[in-house]
Amino acid sequence: MRRMITLLQSSGNPATDQAIIAVIAAFEQAFPGRVSGYYALGSYADGSAVATSDIDLTIIFTGAFEGAAERDAAQRMAITCAEASPFELDIELDDEAALAQGASPQFMLGSALLYGADIRERVSLVSLVEWTRDRMH
DSSP, X not given: OOXXXXXXXXXXXXXXXXXXXXXXXXXXXXXXXXXXXXXXXXXXXXXXXXXXXXXXXXXXXSSXXXXXXXXXXXXXXXXXXXXXXXXXXXXXXXXXHHHTTOBOHHHHHHEEEEEEOOOGGGXXXXXXXXHHHHHHO
């Protein structure tokens, strides 16, 4: 039996909410118990989205990916969800183990938890030097 998915924060647009719920449902079915949280970033996180805004989602897996096969399967699922979405959809995948090394300011300060458990209080910001180097590349 599938669990009802209720977003913790609405996008303000029922069709967009349904697209996000479809992504969450797909990941919850394909990776049961493996995803700790689903976050919106960008305009849907800060409330400035307009009709043409893309949906930026970050999906955080619990612990570490269980090898390259799980990460590859999750990436394929993200592509499938993006292709099926009626909206432009960008999905970034990460895991708690990688975030333990430091998370980007966008994730830490500019995201909104949509579903799952909020891990941001257990994660620190990546150093300014690392973040700048990453943004330059």
